[in-house]
Amino acid sequence: MRRACGAGDRGGSPCEPGSIWSRGGRRRSPGPDDTADVKRYVNLAVTVAAVAATVLPALTGGTRAWWVLPLAVASSVPVLWRDRALIRVAVVVGVATTVSASLGAPPLLPVGPLVCLYTFAARASPPIRLLGVALTAAGLLVSLLYPRPDVEVLRYLSVAYLFSYALGTSTRARRAQAVVLAERDRRIAGEHAAAVLRERTRIARDLHDILTHAVGVMIVQAEAGPLLVRHQPDRADAAFAAIAATGRDAVVQLRRAVGSLYEPADQPLDQPGLDHLPVLVDRVRAAGLDAVLEVNADPPLAAPTDVGVAAYRIVQESLTNVVRHAGARSVRVRLDHTGNSLTVSVTDDGRGERASDAGPPGYGIVGMRERAHACGGTLHTGASSDGHGFTVTATLPLSAPAVV
Incomplete structure (x- = not known):
């Protein structure tokens, strides 16, 4: 029974484009093979043109010696293999052309040697190029000066050879420029991908820090609220007010984080810094912890924007962990400005490293x-x-450049 399209096994449908030509015909290979096919067709076309320009005049010319046609073939057909053995092909073509010219049957235009010289200029290394130029010049001088000099033909052919070499040099320069441009495009693409990854990482860290801190504080306040309503209504009202304030602040920060996606790349982001730490500590204090902020900086601390944001987020995540996992009664946030660095420390009196067993591992410390x-x-x-x-x-340098 014949299998219909779409009834393929694990290897794929028999009607997929790649499998249609797998039997009964040649399978088309994409990518570099296409370029190789084009090069082969171009090489074949160049060889046909060289043979036509060399052999046809030999067949219709006035000289009827037996050696004219073999020399014409030898000076054109080997061009087909110039990509594989350029030096040997150039020697055969050059010797055949020189002998034919010396015997009185010069080609109308030495296409074979011109193509070989172009290939030397376009593809060969500098030493091989010099060898090709030397062989071409020697053959040209011998064929035109023996048996009798012909200055007019020498001028004419010199221009043709110079043009062929210049054309090959131009091709080599364009190929080198294409390689440089391709490398630049790859580098730009890599830098773009790295920038996108850094931005995604930054957004993920910001969302994590904003949400975990706000939700953590709100959970603690919400759990304590019902207990306080009965016995301490004033504190209950304060707890609910703290929940509302924390939620509003989280919404504002989320809007900033999302809004940064629509801002120009060269515009600085609106992020909280060291000036926002007192509000952050007050919010934790409202959750029931004895939170204290100490700043030891003389003169007053003026940190770069990225350092201020990093310090704020580190303190925020540390306080979140204290509220959610530490079971602490007090926490101290301390900023020390020493030399060219800022030291940020958050210390609590909770369960210590045992607090990590309170729940599944997260990304706080990693962030x-x-x-x-x-x-x-x-x-x-x-x-x-x-x-x-x-x-x-955390020890943050105040003058060192950021690490990317």
Whole structure:
């Protein structure tokens, strides 16, 4: 029973374009094979033209010696194999042309030697090109000076050979330029892909930091709200107000993050920085933690924009982890300006590294480390010096360029 189209097995349908020619005909190969076919056809056309320009005048010319036709064939047909053995083809073609001219039957136009000289100029390495020029010049001088000099023909053929070599040199230059342009396009494409990946990573980090912090604080406040409504209505009202404020702030930051996609690439992004840390700490304090912000900077700290954003996001993610996992009662955020660097540390008195067992692993610490590395800094995490709680410390250079 004949199998219909679309009833193919795991290897694919028998009616797919690639399998139609797999039997009973030649299968078409895409890509580089197409270029190879074009080169073969062009080479064949050039050979046919050389044979026609050399052999036909020999058949219709006045000289009827037996050696005219074999020399005409030898000076044109080998051009077909010039891509495989250029030097040997050039020697055969050149010797046949020189002997034919010396014996009194010069070709009307030495197409074979001209094609070989063009190939030397277009494809050969510099030493081989010099060898080809030397062989061509020697053959030209011998054929025109023996048995009697012919200055007019020498001028005419010299112009033809110079034009052939110049044409080959131009082809080689265009090929080299094409290679340079292709390499530039690949480099630009790679840079574009890397920029897209960096932007995707930045957006993913921002969304993670914004949402996890806001949702974490809102969950803590929402869980505490029903308990406070009965016994401490004032604190309950404050908890619900904090939930609303946190939600509004999250919406604003999300709008900024999404809006940055529509801004020009050279326009700076509207991101929170060091000036927004007091509000961030106050929001965590409203969630019930004893949160303190300490800034040790004299003179007042003036950090680059990328460093300020990184410091803010690192503190934000650290505080989120404290609220959600640490089970801490207090947390301290400290900024130290020492020399050319800014040290950001977040220390809590919670469960320490055991807090990582409270839930599945996330991307918080990974994202903080990536942010610190993007500014040329480092990030260290671990138990506090007194053995209680957990500490996140980021050291961010204030003058070093960002690492891409």
